[in-house]
Amino acid sequence: MEGTKRQVVILSLIESMKNCGSWCGETHIQKSLYFLQTMIEVPTEFDYILYKHGPFSFELRDSLGEMRGNMLVDLNSRFPYGPSYRSTETGKALVERYPKTAAMYQKEIDFIAQHFSNLGVAELERLATALFITKEAGKVSIEERAKRINEIKPHISVDVAAAAIQEVEKLVKEFYATSA
Amino acid sequence: MAKNSHEIRDPIHVFIRLTTDERTVVDSIPFQRLRNIHQLAMSYLIYPGATHKRFEHSLGVMELASRVFDVVTNQDNINPTIRELIPEISVEPKLGYWRSALRMAALCHDLGHLPFSHAAEKMLLPEGWDHEHLTVEFIQSKEMQEIWNSMTPPLRVEDIIKLAVGQKKLKGTKFSDWEAILSEIITGDAFGVDRIDYLLRDSHHAGVAYGKFDHFRLIDTIRILPKSNYGDGSIEPALGVQEGGLHSAEALLLARYFMYTQVYFHPVRRIYDIHLRDFLLGFLKHGKFPTNIYELQMISDNNVLSEIWQAALAKNHPLHEVAQRIVMRGHFRRLYDKNPEDLSCNPHIGQVVFDQIKEVFGQDNIRRDDYTQKENAVDFPVLRNNGKITSSFVLSATLQRLPVASFDYIFIKPEFLKDGQAWLGKNIESMLSMVEKED
Numbered sequence: 001m002e003g004t005k006r007q008v009v010i011l012s013l014i015e016s017m018k019n020c021g022s023w024c025g026e027t028h029i030q031k032s033l034y035f036l037q038t039m040i041e042v043p044t045e046f047d048y049i050l051y052k053h054g055p056f057s058f059e060l061r062d063s064l065g066e067m068r069g070n071m072l073v074d075l076n077s078r079f080p081y082g083p084s085y086r087s088t089e090t091g092k093a094l095v096e097r098y099p100k101t102a103a104m105y106q107k108e109i110d111f112i113a114q115h116f117s118n119l120g121v122a123e124l125e126r127l128a129t130a131l132f133i134t135k136e137a138g139k140v141s142i143e144e145r146a147k148r149i150n151e152i153k154p155h156i157s158v159d160v161a162a163a164a165i166q167e168v169e170k171l172v173k174e175f176y177a178t179s180a
Numbered sequence: 181m182a183k184n185s186h187e188i189r190d191p192i193h194v195f196i197r198l199t200t201d202e203r204t205v206v207d208s209i210p211f212q213r214l215r216n217i218h219q220l221a222m223s224y225l226i227y228p229g230a231t232h233k234r235f236e237h238s239l240g241v242m243e244l245a246s247r248v249f250d251v252v253t254n255q256d257n258i259n260p261t262i263r264e265l266i267p268e269i270s271v272e273p274k275l276g277y278w279r280s281a282l283r284m285a286a287l288c289h290d291l292g293h294l295p296f297s298h299a300a301e302k303m304l305l306p307e308g309w310d311h312e313h314l315t316v317e318f319i320q321s322k323e324m325q326e327i328w329n330s331m332t333p334p335l336r337v338e339d340i341i342k343l344a345v346g347q348k349k350l351k352g353t354k355f356s357d358w359e360a361i362l363s364e365i366i367t368g369d370a371f372g373v374d375r376i377d378y379l380l381r382d383s384h385h386a387g388v389a390y391g392k393f394d395h396f397r398l399i400d401t402i403r404i405l406p407k408s409n410y411g412d413g414s415i416e417p418a419l420g421v422q423e424g425g426l427h428s429a430e431a432l433l434l435a436r437y438f439m440y441t442q443v444y445f446h447p448v449r450r451i452y453d454i455h456l457r458d459f460l461l462g463f464l465k466h467g468k469f470p471t472n473i474y475e476l477q478m479i480s481d482n483n484v485l486s487e488i489w490q491a492a493l494a495k496n497h498p499l500h501e502v503a504q505r506i507v508m509r510g511h512f513r514r515l516y517d518k519n520p521e522d523l524s525c526n527p528h529i530g531q532v533v534f535d536q537i538k539e540v541f542g543q544d545n546i547r548r549d550d551y552t553q554k555e556n557a558v559d560f561p562v563l564r565n566n567g568k569i570t571s572s573f574v575l576s577a578t579l580q581r582l583p584v585a586s587f588d589y590i591f592i593k594p595e596f597l598k599d600g601q602a603w604l605g606k607n608i609e610s611m612l613s614m615v616e617k618e619d
Binding site: 004026047049050051052053058061062065066068069070071072075077078079080081082083089090094097098099100101122125152155 | 265347348351355357360415416417418520523524527528553554556559570571573574580585586615617618
């Protein structure tokens with residue numbers, strides 16, 4: 001996806017997450033965009049790695065920084081939370097000038113926002129890690145994938161990892177059932 | 181008996197002490213090569229003192245890396261959650277190994293830099309290569325491998341690579357939390373010692389006071405902390421500071437902002453990078469640096485500068501014009517730079533001006549350079565005096581207002597500057613309304 005269109009998807013996601021009550025910190029955006037890109041295959045093509053606590057894209061971090069520099073987003077703060085991203089007037093105007101991109105992925109964006117905006121960071125970390133390992137491991141049993149998660153991230157127990165994998169699989173089915 | 185501790189005088193850290201093993205690395209060809217690579221490319225044409233090299237910066241990064249390591253692994257400074265999450269931090273005998281590996285990684289983190297450091301690296305290397313990739317090649321070269329194996333205990337080459345380059349550039353490599361934190365000590369956005377050293381050193385040599393900050397206080401207060409500022413159980417470990425170090429952390433980030441705007445993004449420095457790139461595209465075989473490290477180490481800043489000088493003096497040299505621009509200060513002049521007012525009308529104003537003006541004055545007479553600082557690291561955990569951990573962004577009004585440094589310069593050949601200014605004055609309003617729309 002070309003750079004400006006990727007920015008439009010990010011801006012639309014931020015807007016939708018805000019509407020669903022998300023604080024929209026960097027971790028919320030990182031994990032939500034990972035679900036959008038990997039779980040329901042919106043082709044934003046950010047490079048994700050398994051970082052300290054779950055999938056993380058340095059490329060997305062750089063894009064958010066650039067978007068701040070170009071006044072498309074800014075940061076807001078409220079005690080005791082960390083920084084929260086929000087679209088600026090310039091950012092909103094950019095989305096309006098790209099109506100096809102915004103419309104093409106709106107259903108996917110809204111689905112992700114509705115299901116993930118109210119989850120805490122720890123829960124997002126668990127679910128995103130479950131999805132990452134599922135994609136990496138291919139067709140192996142839930143139990144094996146859960147063990148793999150526990151091996152890489154010992155603070156996530158095998159039971160919790162298995163529950164996270166099941167939750168992710170349920171969400172994938174739900175998305176494709178609603179879009180059929 | 182031969183001594184195992186050696187000292188090198190340094191203008192920033194006064195004395196840098198190194199072991200015999202570390203001195204063996206310093207004396208190797210890959211490391212000595214750094215004596216001939218300018219830290220700030222041709223910035224010395226604007227700031228005459230900025231002639232320092234990657235060599236002394238690498239020594240400085242090693243010195244600072246172990247200072248930070250000693251603070252964050254001091255058993256009195258370890259947060260209980262972190263002790264549980266990163267068990268390696270409490271295993272005293274292994275800490276010695278990791279300290280050595282970290283210092284070596286810091287020493288070697290810039291081995292792969294091209295002549296003149298970052299200047300036009302992307303265009304002058306084949307697709308998929310960058311200086312970090314070349315650093316990996318140097319660290320695992322036969323000569324360096326022999327050094328790692330001769331040490332007691334031997335250092336694992338994969339550990340040195342991980343810590344020197346970091347997870348951002350080693351995408352397929354898995355890092356433990358401990359390895360990720362150690363690599364952040366060198367490469368981290370907020371408190372990476374690479375950044376701490378280059379800000380202090382570049383500021384000192386350029387004679388620009390903005391880059392200075394109280395790094396002694398900052399390093400004393402750095403801690404590994406769970407980034408639990410959302411209060412919902414996330415325990416991701418990150419480098420943060422004690423509350424008492426918050427002002428020195430703010431000073432570091434302000435120093436970075438000012439150094440970007442005053443030195444790294446200085447328009448004349450940027451246009452010299454472009455002229456140098458234009459020269460190198462003609463000078464290098466196929467317009468690229470070799471990726472074979474043995475061929476690469478045959479080319480230094482000195483060879484290139486000598487060729488530039490000769491080309492500037494010889495009128496029939498194919499690179500005479502660009503060489504003369506560098507030697508005789510005939511650089512292109514800045515015609516346009518984006519500003520908040522223009523950006524609010526048209527977020528792509530730089531691209532629009534560039535596309536339009538090229539048509540009028542010709543592509544050869546116009547250059548564009550744009551860059552936005554990637555991450556200004558305003559969110560890191562702060563251990564407060566009451567024991568709670570809070571986001572720095574919440575606690576610091578300074579960080580909430582810290583801008584992102586960004587520029588978008590259009591340059592024009594000096595002989596066309598007046599005409600270019602007149603053309604821009606006439607046409608800027610219409611270009612501001614040429615807002616890009618979706619196809």
